[in-house]
Amino acid sequence: MRKVYLDHAGTTPLHPEVYSLMCELMKNTFGNPSSIHSFGREAKKWVDEARQQVADLIEAEAGEIIFTSGGTEADNLAILGVAAARRKKGNHIITSSIEHPAVLNSCKQLAKSGFDVTFLPVDQYGLVDPEELCKAIRSETILISIMHANNEIGTIEPIEEFSRIAKEHGVLFHTDAVQAAGKIPVNVNTLGVDLLTLSSHKIYGPKGVGALYKRKGVRLQPVVYGGGQESNSRSGTENTVGIVGFGKAAEIAARDLDSEFNRTRELRDKLIQGIKERIPDVKYNGHPERRLPHNVNFSFSYVEGESMLLSLDMKGIAASSGSACSSSSLKPSHVLKAIGLPYELIHGSLRMTLGRINDAADIDYVLEILPEVITRLRSFSPLANKLTV
Amino acid sequence: MYNETVMDHFQNPRNVGEITDASGVGEIGNVVCGDILRVYIKVKDEKLDDVKYMTFGCGAAVASGSMMTTLAKGKTIEEAKELTNKDVAQALGGLPPQKLHCSNLAADALHKAIEDWQQKPERRSELSEIINKG
Numbered sequence: 165m166r167k168v169y170l171d172h173a174g175t176t177p178l179h180p181e182v183y184s185l186m187c188e189l190m191k192n193t194f195g196n197p198s199s200i201h202s203f204g205r206e207a208k209k210w211v212d213e214a215r216q217q218v219a220d221l222i223e224a225e226a227g228e229i230i231f232t233s234g235g236t237e238a239d240n241l242a243i244l245g246v247a248a249a250r251r252k253k254g255n256h257i258i259t260s261s262i263e264h265p266a267v268l269n270s271c272k273q274l275a276k277s278g279f280d281v282t283f284l285p286v287d288q289y290g291l292v293d294p295e296e297l298c299k300a301i302r303s304e305t306i307l308i309s310i311m312h313a314n315n316e317i318g319t320i321e322p323i324e325e326f327s328r329i330a331k332e333h334g335v336l337f338h339t340d341a342v343q344a345a346g347k348i349p350v351n352v353n354t355l356g357v358d359l360l361t362l363s364s365h366k367i368y369g370p371k372g373v374g375a376l377y378k379r380k381g382v383r384l385q386p387v388v389y390g391g392g393q394e395s396n397s398r399s400g401t402e403n404t405v406g407i408v409g410f411g412k413a414a415e416i417a418a419r420d421l422d423s424e425f426n427r428t429r430e431l432r433d434k435l436i437q438g439i440k441e442r443i444p445d446v447k448y449n450g451h452p453e454r455r456l457p458h459n460v461n462f463s464f465s466y467v468e469g470e471s472m473l474l475s476l477d478m479k480g481i482a483a484s485s486g487s488a489c490s491s492s493s494l495k496p497s498h499v500l501k502a503i504g505l506p507y508e509l510i511h512g513s514l515r516m517t518l519g520r521i522n523d524a525a526d527i528d529y530v531l532e533i534l535p536e537v538i539t540r541l542r543s544f545s546p547l548a549n550k551l552t553v
Numbered sequence: 554m555y556n557e558t559v560m561d562h563f564q565n566p567r568n569v570g571e572i573t574d575a576s577g578v579g580e581i582g583n584v585v586c587g588d589i590l591r592v593y594i595k596v597k598d599e600k601l602d603d604v605k606y607m608t609f610g611c612g613a614a615v616a617s618g619s620m621m622t623t624l625a626k627g628k629t630i631e632e633a634k635e636l637t638n639k640d641v642a643q644a645l646g647g648l649p650p651q652k653l654h655c656s657n658l659a660a661d662a663l664h665k666a667i668e669d670w671q672q673k674p675e676r677r678s679e680l681s682e683i684i685n686k687g
């Protein structure tokens with residue numbers, strides 16, 4: 165059976181070049197980068213190179229990269245770290261209602277300890293309104309955190325505008341760029357951000373490693389204490405092999421950015437067009453233009469997401485859904501709720517995120533299978549078949 | 554996540570569809586996640602001659618509907634009333650804990666369909682006939 169992986173926003177497979185480099189390192193380089201001897205120096209050399217590669221992906225300086233255990237830790241470090249460092253300045257934080265749980269829950273945690281958090285609404289496309297942001301800023305505001313691109317609907321936020329507003333008010337600006345980096349150009353200087361989160365496994369690197377970009381001069385209080393690694397911002401012996409894999413993945417992502425952007429966007433548009441043509445009663449979710457090149461999100465009336473995922477999976481197609489039934493918490497997607505989608509359409513949502521391993525034949529296959537799946541599920545849906553007796 | 558029996562009933566759900574001349578219909582909306590399961594019954598000689606269902610729900614809901622209808626078919630009304638979500642889940646060889654509520658949908662909708670049938674005027678006259686005769 166054909167296997168089609170359409171969950172690249174969830175995670176990506178290791179790039180073969182990343183894999184071979186990591187294998188080599190695992191075999192030969194075990195030194196602690198903090199050690200003085202040749203073993204340690206060898207490991208340090210590799211970590212330094214990776215730091216430069218990750219910095220290059222976002223046009224930062226190597227010294228501005230703090231390696232962490234992943235995107236979640238980087239988000240936590242940015243938010244909890246700034247909150248602790250600027251506590252005396254104020255206790256107000258602004259974020260959006262469609263953030264990743266790593267940001268949302270860090271903010272909610274702060275709200276329990278005397279911080280005030282504003283969760284900005286979004287419009288039907290998932291965009292935060294810059295005017296709303298302006299209005300929310302107060303003299304006690306110390307941090308604004310708004311994601312670069314949304315993981316569910318792929319909407320790209322106007323970060324430059326937000327960071328300019330933040331700067332005007334002397335507020336630090338953080339963005340979670342986990343979904344955007346490696347997919348669209350991300351340049352910390354044109355974006356004007358103070359802090360930016362990256363994750364390795366979303367860009368064909370290994371899991372368990374990520375980074376926080378921290379503009380020179382920005383002060384943070386660590387979340388993890390210990391031996392003072394990562395310029396005292398994140399203690400713990402470096403995950404050398406993971407970091408090196410991340411570095412390689414970042415290098416490849418930068419190298420292939422344009423070609424992959426164009427390739428996946430073409431596939432994306434083919435898939436979107438094909439669904440609209442073949443399946444009635446669908447709703448296109450997200451922004452038509454300000455959208456990640458690999459994100460497709462539709463709601464299919466009358467059907468439930470988990471049933472859709474299982475049916476597709478039986479045909480070798482891997483996707484995801486914002487349906488309450490497909491989440492372990494049995495809660496519907498907070499993002500789809502925030503864009504005002506009615507409950508039934510959140511249930512029937514399907515996200516397909518494309519990547520390197522997909523080609524046009526994959527899209528043809530999905531366009532053959534998906535209509536069958538929807539038709540079958542609709543055939544026994546009480547919502548599609550009104551009660552006649 | 555789901556065992557083979559559940560997946561089989563999801564893939565090939567038994568008794569899906571509607572009974573156009575149903576004796577009773579029951580529909581339950583799920584408070585936990587917002588899903589719907591509708592059951593049609595055809596009663597003949599105090600027995601469930603036919604049972605069909607439709608659902609807007611997860612894999613467990615589809616499989617539970619399929620198993621419930623399979624178990625209920627041919628049962629007397631009294632027997633069918635005793636059918637619980639536990640019976641359905643058990644016959645499916647178990648469901649993940651967070652999916653047990655989906656099997657409630659199936660049993661509850663069946664009981665509601667039976668109630669619906671019992672409340673129908675023609676049924677009431679039938680009952681009084683039986684009582685009068687009795």
Ligand code: FES
Pocket residue numbers: 488489490494583586587588609610611612613614652654655
């Ligand atoms: S019907 Fe929603 S979780 Fe089963």
